[in-house]
Amino acid sequence: MRTIQWFPGHMAKARREATEKMNLVDIVLELVDARLPESSRNPMINEIIGNKPRIIVLNKMDMADPAITDFWVKYYQEQGIKAVAIDAQHNKGLNKLQSLCRELMSDYFEKRLAQGVKPRPIRLMILGIPNVGKSTLINRFVGKNQAITGNKPGVTKAQRWLKIGKDFELLDTPGILWPKFEDPEVGLKLAASGAIKDQLLALDDIALYLLGFMKRFYHQALLKRYAITESDLQNLSLSDLLILLTEKNGFGDDYTQMSQRMIYEYRENNLGQMTLDRPIREVTNA
Numbered sequence: 001m002r003t004i005q006w007f008p009g010h011m012a013k014a015r016r017e018a019t020e021k022m023n024l025v026d027i028v029l030e031l032v033d034a035r036l037p038e039s040s041r042n043p044m045i046n047e048i049i050g051n052k053p054r055i056i057v058l059n060k061m062d063m064a065d066p067a068i069t070d071f072w073v074k075y076y077q078e079q080g081i082k083a084v085a086i087d088a089q090h091n092k093g094l095n096k097l098q099s100l101c102r103e104l105m106s107d108y109f110e111k112r113l114a115q116g117v118k119p120r121p122i123r124l125m126i127l128g129i130p131n132v133g134k135s136t137l138i139n140r141f142v143g144k145n146q147a148i149t150g151n152k153p154g155v156t157k158a159q160r161w162l163k164i165g166k167d168f169e170l171l172d173t174p175g176i177l178w179p180k181f182e183d184p185e186v187g188l189k190l191a192a193s194g195a196i197k198d199q200l201l202a203l204d205d206i207a208l209y210l211l212g213f214m215k216r217f218y219h220q221a222l223l224k225r226y227a228i229t230e231s232d233l234q235n236l237s238l239s240d241l242l243i244l245l246t247e248k249n250g251f252g253d254d255y256t257q258m259s260q261r262m263i264y265e266y267r268e269n270n271l272g273q274m275t276l277d278r279p280i281r282e283v284t285n286a
Helices: 009-024 044-049 066-078 094-114 134-142 184-193 203-217 219-226 230-235 238-248 255-267
Strands: 027-033 054-059 082-085 122-127 160-164 168-172
Touching (some): 009 044, 009 122, 027 044, 027 094, 054 066, 054 094, 066 082, 082 094, 122 134, 134 160, 134 168, 184 203, 203 219, 203 238, 203 255, 219 230, 230 238, 238 255
Parallel strands (some): 054 082, 122 168
Antiparallel strands (some): 160 168
16 A cells, blocks of 8 residues: 655644744643544654643544543553543533643642742643544633534644633644655554545545454444344455445445445444554553
């Protein structure tokens, strides 16, 4: 599979502007997709953030495997990085996120208070790749539709400051994707989630990846959703399985339509709670 390269001019500009504004903020919220927390982390963000305090925010936890989400939160915390899982769409976990922000800044504001300096709002910046839910999170934070939302990458186009009550100010930025994906599997995961445009990969490649992943880790959900048998799952190749599903779902021999349907159902959480990034070690106490 070819290496995917995609770095539009507006993303280069977003990276530059985020770097320039970094000295204006107290905390960076690194927003990732809970279904693929590692694959949706942009390695360039480390360069942009530097030593600035950060919180990794695993959004869309309602769509991810809860046990695996718990693992990733603990894993990041073991690395010395604050982390929290949220469901911005349904306003879950936001209070905990704000509490973590206050905790990170408590020492700083206590020192300022001791010097007679009145506390000011905590200044936040949200960084993340496209389509991980930044606009939805902002809308929930602010309490009204301040940011345009949409189920496609690249909705947010420019930087702006938003007030969140009396305690926070937030600098919104467009999603920043990295120039290319060295690991083809990362590209497939991002394509499946909708973080990159569907045109960059063949739909059947994405569907075959999802089929193979579900066969290995969530095969009961696969059997239930598409009414196939254990024998089908064990005896058919992934390609033949996709063809069978195409026929069973009334698409004749048009497996592209079946591929599109499977990707859509994954994105809409109709296939069940699934996490594509598996733990790097055995999950314990999850």
